[in-house]
Each structure stands twice: as structure tokens, then as C-alpha cells.
Amino acid sequence: MTRNPVGHRRRGIAAGLAVALVSVLAACGSPLPQPDPEPVPPVAPAAVTVAQSNDVLTDLGAVLTAADATLDASALPPRVEGPALAVRSAEYVRATATGGAKPPTVLPTTAQVQIVPQTTTWPRTQLVVTTQPDDLQAPRILALQQSAPREPYRLWGWARMGQGVQMPPTAAPATGSAVLAPDATGLVVTPTEALAQYADLLANGAASPYAATFAPDAFRAGIEAARAATVAGVEAAGTATETYTPDPAPQVSLATVDGGALVVGQLTTVSTVTLTVAGGTIPIQDPFYAALTGTQSAGTAFVRTFSDVLVMYVPPAGSGAPVQVLAAEHAVTSASAS
Numbered sequence: 001m002t003r004n005p006v007g008h009r010r011r012g013i014a015a016g017l018a019v020a021l022v023s024v025l026a027a028c029g030s031p032l033p034q035p036d037p038e039p040v041p042p043v044a045p046a047a048v049t050v051a052q053s054n055d056v057l058t059d060l061g062a063v064l065t066a067a068d069a070t071l072d073a074s075a076l077p078p079r080v081e082g083p084a085l086a087v088r089s090a091e092y093v094r095a096t097a098t099g100g101a102k103p104p105t106v107l108p109t110t111a112q113v114q115i116v117p118q119t120t121t122w123p124r125t126q127l128v129v130t131t132q133p134d135d136l137q138a139p140r141i142l143a144l145q146q147s148a149p150r151e152p153y154r155l156w157g158w159a160r161m162g163q164g165v166q167m168p169p170t171a172a173p174a175t176g177s178a179v180l181a182p183d184a185t186g187l188v189v190t191p192t193e194a195l196a197q198y199a200d201l202l203a204n205g206a207a208s209p210y211a212a213t214f215a216p217d218a219f220r221a222g223i224e225a226a227r228a229a230t231v232a233g234v235e236a237a238g239t240a241t242e243t244y245t246p247d248p249a250p251q252v253s254l255a256t257v258d259g260g261a262l263v264v265g266q267l268t269t270v271s272t273v274t275l276t277v278a279g280g281t282i283p284i285q286d287p288f289y290a291a292l293t294g295t296q297s298a299g300t301a302f303v304r305t306f307s308d309v310l311v312m313y314v315p316p317a318g319s320g321a322p323v324q325v326l327a328a329e330h331a332v333t334s335a336s337a338s
Helices: 005-028 050-070 082-097 191-207 218-237 287-293
Strands: 111-115 124-130 140-146 154-161 238-246 252-255 261-275 301-314 324-337
Touching: 050 082, 050 111, 050 124, 050 140, 082 154, 082 287, 082 301, 082 324, 124 252, 124 261, 140 301, 140 324, 154 301, 191 218, 191 238, 191 261, 191 301, 218 238, 218 261, 218 324, 287 301, 287 324
Parallel strands: none
Antiparallel strands: 111 124, 124 140, 140 154, 154 324, 238 261, 252 261, 261 301, 301 324
């Protein structure tokens, strides 16, 4: 028989292809190697590193320096918002009206303590206890908020620490402090209740049902003294009243290591002097208020609105300790005369 070498080679090639095809199919039937995922951390990471926080403060300082030099509020929004923007803008009006005699509040942007949130969601708010200002006033607590992932941190508000106040212990910045809900339990009062009850205490003093919940503090003493002076100044010619309205919820509440919370929030104080004597006027002699109202007298009423930023320590439930105001700021943001 004559052998056909071409046919033999074709059968050999076909057999080789069959073996190769079987090998490929066998490979397809085997699971492909998968990369090992990173283990999920037991808690959310800190939302910002110390280096990042320092960069935020550097940028904030540059914006404040430039805006303060020209008293130009339009230069603030890249790094300032909320009550901080309202207060700083009013301070520029005051500085201009007084010929620089009452300059804007000194705001250091170097940190003594950084308290960062432990979270994966937005908005995010970190707290910074600053170094002492050059004028030897109290250190400030800055509240800096990032509203969304691609937004910068902006100064939301600031408050002056009370004399002799000690900050409660908080988690290291590398770990971050847990963010608590406005209605978080396990505290003497919830964060929202702390603001609402303190507003009632400002309005009613010792008659407030919450008087025993709060430790005495210099901010409340100052509010009461200023209110009494306004009432005395009006005498029989009119009436003087004040209202204190808390925001619906705190700006942020961060856990302390002892199971308590740092609660940051805002109150709005409205101070109204109403004339009750026919034909009289209310003199507006302060150049700042004259600039805000556009007049130097009121025939019926003079109204001032203050933005109040508060930083409170709310102890854990069962501790027997009172709520303490650690820092506060009380600043006029608008006024009107009628």
C-alpha cells in the first residue's frame, strides 16, 4: 500500500489541534486566580490625616489674611461658610465703620489639638483647638466642614474657650472620633436636647427646668449681664426682650473617650428694644449699628440679631456630671431699626 504523507500530516495536525482544544476547554473550566481583597477595617478610618488638616488650616489662614487686609467679604467663601461667614462679614462692616478701631477677631490657624471625625460619609466636620492668639485672648475652637467629597474644608464657625476650661480626652487623630447622631442615647441628654435645653436656660435662668443639667459658665453670665444692662438702659421708655433659638440639630457631635460627646451647634439670639413712649426715639450711637441699620435713631424698635456658636461637653449617662459649655462666640450679624 502506498502511504500518503500529506494525509498523515493532516491527521497529526488535527490530533494536535484536538489536544490543544481540550487543553483550552479544560483551562476555561478552571477558576481564574482572584486577587485577595484588603481586609475590611473593624471601624471607619479617620476622615482626614494630620497633614491634610494642617494643609486645610494653611489655606484657611491665607484666605483670612487676604480678606482681612482689604475687609472684603467676597474673598471669604472659598474657605469660609455658615455662621463664620456671617460673623466675619459683619466684623468687616464694624472695622470699616470704626476706622479700624474694632478689627476682626483674631483667628489663629495653628493647631494645639485636632479632633477629626471617623466616618465614610459627608458632610464631615473636624474641630481644631488653636494656639493662643498674639493678643493673649483665649484659644479658639474652629469647626471646619467638608460638605461633599470634592469640596474643600471650610470654616463653619469658631468659639472662644472659657477661662480655665479643660478639653475632655478624645481619640488620636490617626484613629478619629466616632460621629454621633443628633438623637444619640447613652449621654446625660441627647445632642439636640443639649442645645434646646441650654437655649431655655438662657431665656429663663434659674427658673428653667434644666438649670441643674448645666454647669455655670462665663458665656451665660455674660448674656445675662448684657441683657440686664439693656433693660436698665431702656428704663420706663420702652421694653427690652431677647429670644434664643437653637438650630434643629447640632452641626456635629463627636464621641469622647469616656463615652461622652463634644457637641457643636448654633443658637440665634434676637434682642429687641421697643419704644413705649409716644414721640420718643431710640438713639443708635454706635457707628457699627448705625452702619448696619442705615440710621442713627429708631422711632419704634431697634432689633439686633446675634449668631452664637457653642461647643459643649455632654457627659455619659449615669456619670452624674453636668453638661459644660467649653467655648462660645456671641456676635452681631445684622440689625434693623423701625
